[in-house]
Amino acid sequence: MSVVDLFEPDGIAVIGASKTPGKLGNDAMSNVEAYDTEICPVNPSSSGSVFGYEFVDSVHETDADLALCCVPAQLQPDVLEECGEAGVGAAVIFAGGFAEAGAKGHELQNRTEKIAEKYDISVLGPNTAGYAIPHLDLYGSFVPRIRDVQTGSVGVVTQSAGVGITLSFQLVREGYGVSAMFGLGNRMNTTFADLIPVLDDDPRTDSIVLHVEGTEDIDNLLSVSQAADTPIAAFKVGEHDIADFARAHTAAPAQENARYEDGFNHRGLVTVSSTTELIDAGRVLADSPRPDGPNVGVVTAQAGPGIIITDYLKGTKATFPELMSETRERLDDLLPGITYTENPVDTGRPMPAFGEVVDVVARDENIDIVLVYEIYEDSLGYPVNELGALSEEVEKPILFTVAGPDHALEDERRQMEKRGIPTFDTPERGAQAVAALIDSISGD
Amino acid sequence: MSVVDLFEPDGIAVIGASKTPGKLGNDAMSNVEAYDTEICPVNPSSSGSVFGYEFVDSVHETDADLALCCVPAQLQPDVLEECGEAGVGAAVIFAGGFAEAGAKGHELQNRTEKIAEKYDISVLGPNTAGYAIPHLDLYGSFVPRIRDVQTGSVGVVTQSAGVGITLSFQLVREGYGVSAMFGLGNRMNTTFADLIPVLDDDPRTDSIVLHVEGTEDIDNLLSVSQAADTPIAAFKVGEHDIADFARAHTAAPAQENARYEDGFNHRGLVTVSSTTELIDAGRVLADSPRPDGPNVGVVTAQAGPGIIITDYLKGTKATFPELMSETRERLDDLLPGITYTENPVDTGRPMPAFGEVVDVVARDENIDIVLVYEIYEDSLGYPVNELGALSEEVEKPILFTVAGPDHALEDERRQMEKRGIPTFDTPERGAQAVAALIDSISGD
Numbered sequence: 001m002s003v004v005d006l007f008e009p010d011g012i013a014v015i016g017a018s019k020t021p022g023k024l025g026n027d028a029m030s031n032v033e034a035y036d037t038e039i040c041p042v043n044p045s046s047s048g049s050v051f052g053y054e055f056v057d058s059v060h061e062t063d064a065d066l067a068l069c070c071v072p073a074q075l076q077p078d079v080l081e082e083c084g085e086a087g088v089g090a091a092v093i094f095a096g097g098f099a100e101a102g103a104k105g106h107e108l109q110n111r112t113e114k115i116a117e118k119y120d121i122s123v124l125g126p127n128t129a130g131y132a133i134p135h136l137d138l139y140g141s142f143v144p145r146i147r148d149v150q151t152g153s154v155g156v157v158t159q160s161a162g163v164g165i166t167l168s169f170q171l172v173r174e175g176y177g178v179s180a181m182f183g184l185g186n187r188m189n190t191t192f193a194d195l196i197p198v199l200d201d202d203p204r205t206d207s208i209v210l211h212v213e214g215t216e217d218i219d220n221l222l223s224v225s226q227a228a229d230t231p232i233a234a235f236k237v238g239e240h241d242i243a244d245f246a247r248a249h250t251a252a253p254a255q256e257n258a259r260y261e262d263g264f265n266h267r268g269l270v271t272v273s274s275t276t277e278l279i280d281a282g283r284v285l286a287d288s289p290r291p292d293g294p295n296v297g298v299v300t301a302q303a304g305p306g307i308i309i310t311d312y313l314k315g316t317k318a319t320f321p322e323l324m325s326e327t328r329e330r331l332d333d334l335l336p337g338i339t340y341t342e343n344p345v346d347t348g349r350p351m352p353a354f355g356e357v358v359d360v361v362a363r364d365e366n367i368d369i370v371l372v373y374e375i376y377e378d379s380l381g382y383p384v385n386e387l388g389a390l391s392e393e394v395e396k397p398i399l400f401t402v403a404g405p406d407h408a409l410e411d412e413r414r415q416m417e418k419r420g421i422p423t424f425d426t427p428e429r430g431a432q433a434v435a436a437l438i439d440s441i442s443g444d
Numbered sequence: 445m446s447v448v449d450l451f452e453p454d455g456i457a458v459i460g461a462s463k464t465p466g467k468l469g470n471d472a473m474s475n476v477e478a479y480d481t482e483i484c485p486v487n488p489s490s491s492g493s494v495f496g497y498e499f500v501d502s503v504h505e506t507d508a509d510l511a512l513c514c515v516p517a518q519l520q521p522d523v524l525e526e527c528g529e530a531g532v533g534a535a536v537i538f539a540g541g542f543a544e545a546g547a548k549g550h551e552l553q554n555r556t557e558k559i560a561e562k563y564d565i566s567v568l569g570p571n572t573a574g575y576a577i578p579h580l581d582l583y584g585s586f587v588p589r590i591r592d593v594q595t596g597s598v599g600v601v602t603q604s605a606g607v608g609i610t611l612s613f614q615l616v617r618e619g620y621g622v623s624a625m626f627g628l629g630n631r632m633n634t635t636f637a638d639l640i641p642v643l644d645d646d647p648r649t650d651s652i653v654l655h656v657e658g659t660e661d662i663d664n665l666l667s668v669s670q671a672a673d674t675p676i677a678a679f680k681v682g683e684h685d686i687a688d689f690a691r692a693h694t695a696a697p698a699q700e701n702a703r704y705e706d707g708f709n710h711r712g713l714v715t716v717s718s719t720t721e722l723i724d725a726g727r728v729l730a731d732s733p734r735p736d737g738p739n740v741g742v743v744t745a746q747a748g749p750g751i752i753i754t755d756y757l758k759g760t761k762a763t764f765p766e767l768m769s770e771t772r773e774r775l776d777d778l779l780p781g782i783t784y785t786e787n788p789v790d791t792g793r794p795m796p797a798f799g800e801v802v803d804v805v806a807r808d809e810n811i812d813i814v815l816v817y818e819i820y821e822d823s824l825g826y827p828v829n830e831l832g833a834l835s836e837e838v839e840k841p842i843l844f845t846v847a848g849p850d851h852a853l854e855d856e857r858r859q860m861e862k863r864g865i866p867t868f869d870t871p872e873r874g875a876q877a878v879a880a881l882i883d884s885i886s887g888d
Contacts, residue, residue, distance in 0.1 A: 022823040096792060144821045145849040160748020165819055166847045170870065173850045213751060237751055240758030245788060249747035274872040275752065303693035304604020307657060307681055308719065314684030344689060348540055375609055377588045379466040403610045405589040406617045426614065428718040 003122045003194050005089035006140070007133065009066035010037055013059045013088065015079055016070035017041030019050045024094060024142045025070035026050070028130075031139035031146055032068060040064055059086045066090045068130070068140055073097035076126065077111050084119025091116075092140050093126035099186050099251035100127055106251075113188050122194075127250060128185030129161035132168065134177055135204060141183075152177030154282035155199035155230075157192060158211035159184050159250050167209070167275055174425075175414065176283060179205040186251050193220035200228040206286035209278050210234040212260065214252035222263035231290075231440050233270040233281035236260040265443040270436045280429055281436035287422045288397035294438045295321045297367035298344035299358050301351070301374040305403065305427040306344045309373060312431040317438045320344075321366040330360045343367075350374055355383025355390075362394050369397045371434050373427065376404030382412040388419030397437055399423075401430030447566045447638050449534035450584070451577065451624075453510035454481055457503045457532065459523055460514035461485030463494045468538060468586045469514035470494070472574075475583035475590055476512060484508055503530045510534045512574070512584055517541035520570065521555050528563025535560075536584050537570035543630050543695035544571055550695075557632050566638075571694060572629030573605035576612065578621055579648060585627075596621030598726035599643035599674075601636060602655035603628050603694050607719065611653070614723055618869075619858065623649040630695050637664035644672040650730035653722050654678040656704065658696035666707035675734075675884050677714040677725035680704040709887040714880045724873055725880035731866045732841035738882045739765045741811035742788035743802050745795070745818040749847065749871040750788045753817060756875040761882045764788075765810040774804045787811075794818055799827025799834075806838050813841045815878050817871060820848030826856040832863030841881055843867075845874030 012032055018025035025043070033039055033051045040062040046055045056062060059082050067088045071079050073095040083091055098109035109126065116123045124131060130141030135151040141161075149168045154176070158164035161183020168181050179202060182195055192215060199205045208230055215221060225232050236257050238246060246252040264271045270285065272278050296318045300306030310320070320343050323331070331345060334353045347357055354374060362370045376382065382400070391398050400423045402413055413423050424430040456476055462469035469487070477483055477495045484506040490499045500506060503526050511532045515523050517539040527535055542553035553570065560567045568575060574585030578595040585605075593612045598620070602608035605627020612625050623646060626639055636659060643649045652674055659665060669676050680701050682690060690696040708715045714729065716722050740762045744750030754764070764787050767775070775789060778797045791801055798818060806814045820826065826844070835842050844867045846857055857867050868874040 143819070144823065145852060148849045158748065160746070160751070162746025162819065163748035163752070165746070166749055166871070169819070169848050169850075173869075211748070213748070237755050240755050242751055242755050242758065245747070245754060245786070245790075246751055249751060249790070275749075275870050276872065302604070302606025302609070303689070304602070304607035304655070304657070305610055305719075307604070307686055307690055307693060308607070310689060311681050311684050311686050314686065342689070346689075346693070375587070375606065375613070379588065404613050405592045406613075408589060425617075426719050427610070428720065 003090065003190055003198060005065040006122060006124060006131065007198065009090065011040065011062060011064035012037055013040045013042050013062045013064035013067045014070060015042045015059060015067055017043050017050055017055065019046060027142040027144055028068050028070050031141055034137040034139060034147055036137065038063070059083055059088065062086065064088055066140070069093045070142065071095065073108055073126065077115055080112055080115045080121065084115060084121055088121060090122040092124045092128065092130050094128060094130065094142055096127040098126045100248055109186065109188060116189055122190050123188045124182065124190045125185040126188060128183045129165055131180065131182040132178065133180045135179070148172055149181065150177030151179070153179055153204065153206040153286040155179045155202065155205040155208040156181040157184065157195050157208065159213045159215065159252065160211060161185055163211045163275065167279060170275065170279055187215060191215065191217045191220065193217050193224045196224045196228055200230045205230060207282045208232045209282040211278065212236045213246045213250060214238060216253060218259065225264070225269055226266050228268065231268050231270070231285035233272055233278055233285060233436060234260065234264055235272050235275065235278045267443055268440055269443065270439040272436065276429065277432050280424060280433045284399065284422050284433040284436055285440060287420065288399070288437060289395050290441055291368040291397050291437050293368040294319050295366055295368040296434055297361040297364060297370050299361050299370065299372045300344055301347050301349060301354060303346045305373045306346055308427040309371060309431045310344055312428060313434060316435040317442055318434060323361065324364050324366055327360055327364040331357065334360065350377045350380050352380065355386030358383065359386060359390050362390055362396060362398055369434055369437060371399050371401065371430055373401045373430065376402065376409040378408055382409065382416060384412050384415045384419070387416060387421050391420040399430055399433055401427060447534065447634055447642060449509040450566060450568060450575065451642065453534065455484065455506060455508035456481055457484045457486050457506045457508035457511045458514060459486045459503060459511055461487050461494055461499065463490060471586040471588055472512050472514050475585055478581040478583060478591055480581065482507070503527055503532065506530065508532055510584070513537045514586065515539065517552055517570065521559055524556055524559045524565065528559060528565055532565060534566040536568045536572065536574050538572060538574065538586055540571040542570045544692055553630065553632060560633055566634050567632045568626065568634050569629040570632060572627045573609055575624065575626040576622065577624045579623070592616050593625065594621030595623070597623055597648065597650040597730040599623045599646065599649040599652045600625040601628065601639050601652065603657045603659065603696065604655060605629055607655045611719055611723060614719065620727060631659060635659065635661045635664065637661050637668045640668045640672055644674045649674060651726045652676045653726040655722065656680045657690045657694060658682060660697060662703065669713055670710050672712065675712050675714070675729035677716055677722055677729060677880060678704065678708055679716050679719065679722045711887055712884055713887065714883040716880065720873065721876050724868060724877045728843065728866050728877040728880055729884060731864065732843070732881060733839050734885055735812040735841050735881050737812040738763050739810055739812040740878055741805040741808060741814050743805050743814065743816045744788055745791050745793060745798060747790045749817045750790055752871040753815060753875045754788055756872060757878060760879040761886055762878060767805065768808050768810055771804055771808040775801065778804070794821045794824050796824065799830030802827065803830060803834050806834055806840060806842055813878055813881060815843045815845065815874055817845040817874065820846065820853040822852055826853065826860060828856050828859045828863070831860060831865050835864040843874055843877055845871060
């Protein structure tokens with residue numbers, strides 16, 4: 001058994017496909033038809049075609065590697081049996097009503113799992129909204145408009161597909177994308193530990209983000225995460241007692257968060273505590289070099305937000321070293337006497353020399369990471385070229401926190417990102433991204 | 445002395461006005477010319493006009509109530525003396541180099557303050573980017589594009605004008621506005637305690653948000669806040685030791701956060717710990733009724749984000765009561781057996797009856813606040829009309845957390861807000877807004 005048929009299916013059967021808009025079997029067809037392969041809608045009660053594909057009565061009439069199962073839970077064992085007989089290698093089971101739904105559901109999941117085992121079928125789900133691999137135009141999901149999700153360099157694996165969808169659409173909203181997004185649901189036989197190594201090997205995936213509610217394969221999850229070369233950020237939900245609700249969701253066992261946090265206290269691994277932090281950690285881990293240490297230099301054009309950033313980072317593993325004396329001399333030349341040239345460096349206002357100030361701080365040997373804050377002004381713009389050149393010359397993370405009128409700064413923001421300067425749009429998000437970078441070099 | 449000339453100036457002098465784009469005295473002119481009054485650019489070294497207004501040599505030649513002072517710090521005492529002689533009632537001093545800049549700056553500020561006292565001039569600043577009252581088109585600031593800031597119902601008073609600008613532009617980005625925004629800077633004689641009562645009396649201001657680094661008038665700040673009828677949220681920066689940098693910024697004295705937190709542990713007052721939380725607290729306090737208690741009912745169409753929300757709220761003063769038995773019966777009728785009909789109520793997927801589910805929970809007598817989470821689907825849309833009608837009938841806060849493709853959900857999101865349902869765009873933001881509401885009814 002391998003998950004490869006989820007990634008490169010030759011032929012896809014949509015079992016329970018439907019002509020009726022709004023039905024799950026119609027939504028799944030509308031998404032999967034973007035992928036360049038033979039698509040076979042399977043439904044013995046339908047005839048004619050849907051999205052231009054002819055209905056067939058049975059999966060036996062197809063040559064599909066992958067089945068998207070749009071049928072109710074109780075039909076699933078029979079459907080999977082047929083899939084096995086027809087040589088299907090991977091299946092997505094969307095329906096709920098399995099292990100998350102009491103004893104009867106548990107029994108149904110066990111029965112289905114045995115069939116998957118017998119035929120060596122990789123099952124994503126049950127109880128999932130599916131997955132997306134935008135660079136292949138492969139959207140194995142019933143979620144409307146999931147095809148809006150663009151290609152990016154962050155791989156997303158979530159226990160709750162709802163969280164995976166939420167993260168993906170937030171990335172879209174902010175102008176980013178995913179290398180792949182998998183909602184695991186009940187993890188019948190496709191788990192975190194199966195997907196992390198595949199994403200780790202994927203050259204399009206530069207970081208992996210995980211959403212975990214609680215999973216039986218915690219030891220495997222921790223060991224494959226620790227073994228991965230790709231940096232990983234994880235949001236383990238369940239700081240408080242939510243076991244009852246979580247079990248009713250994806251059949252998550254109640255587990256101590258401490259066990260995850262211990263396991264993630266490892267070089268290359270990061271833990272966060274919100275969806276926005278998870279996205280930002282994924283982006284900064286994908287787009288920045290690893291820092292050599294926790295020494296942060298803050299350069300700000302406005303003291304107030306700089307103080308918010310500094311205050312936040314003082315509650316993390318970040319340190320604020322003194323700048324070298326030659327750095328301070330150069331800053332004194334660049335800046336009028338009234339501003340603050342310690343670390344943080346405060347230029348008082350945006351100014352033509354702002355890029356040069358960042359450059360001087362970034363080249364200081366005491367500094368491992370530079371975090372910049374500047375409210376945009378049209379007459380000055382952002383120092384895109386200076387920082388672009390700097391990021392090519394200096395192997396240190398340089399992060400830029402933007403503020404101001406969005407439509408004015410958007411272009412230059414995207415240009416900075418193309419040149420290796422990740423950007424963030426509140427003081428806290430910039431500071432949290434720095435904390436994630438430092439977390440990624442901490443631990444065993 | 446009164447701050448009224450900041451709010452309704454009849455005649456504005458821009459001292460140090462300039463024809464040169466990018467200069468502070470030009471930027472200030474470009475902003476203030478939107479206001480319907482006589483605008484007088486004052487500069488003895490300039491002739492002709494700027495933005496259609498003729499230069500005059502001295503403030504004596506004007507009949508201005510308000511002076512925007514765009515001159516360097518060392519010229520300020522003389523300039524303010526002239527303003528006083530000319531009958532100016534309020535002045536904004538943009539320049540830095542006063543109390544935040546060591547002993548000499550302190551002396552300069554004291555000297556300037558005595559002149560303000562002698563002539564009874566309300567001074568905003570020094571060391572500020574100014575203020576904005578969008579509904580009057582009054583932008584007393586040099587910040588480019590500050591005229592993008594729209595009218596809203598949240599009043600913003602920040603110690604750092606940079607933070608005020610940051611908050612204002614974040615509100616713009618997200619489709620909201622301010623009733624007024626004041627950056628205090630060094631608080632020469634216009635402090636939190638002067639502005640809060642004015643905003644409290646302003647019928648356009650439904651909530652007030654404060655950014656505090658540390659201020660001499662802490663007792664007054666706390667007492668006027670406690671006396672205000674308008675709900676107030678405050679972000680007190682300085683959880684960690686940043687005293688040195690903060691003093692160099694707005695001459696903020698180092699103060700225990702505990703003192704603020706004690707003072708804000710009062711009905712109607714809320715403390716938060718990030719700029720985004722501050723904005724969201726302002727919005728929800730402005731747009732929702734006060735809840736009767738801390739009993740939250742969560743309704744979610746996707747369990748995973750619902751679990752994130754619940755986990756977050758379990759770390760706050762929120763409680764999750766059992767639903768009444770009749771509520772549970774009605775939910776059992778509306779929802780298939782596989783979903784979770786305790787509190788949180790999980791519908792498993794968006795569904796036509798989703799609005800009805802929210803309605804049933806909102807009418808439960810055990811519930812004081814309803815928080816909803818739903819990923820948008822085109823074929824269903826959001827239950828705008830049902831929730832709009834509900835919010836008119838039920839005097840409880842109903843908050844809606846949105847997710848999905850932005851361009852699809854934007855319209856309905858704005859419609860919900862018009863009908864009294866504040867919306868938020870990540871699970872955490874929705875949960876934090878609920879926490880702010882509960883915080884606002886807690887304390888003495």
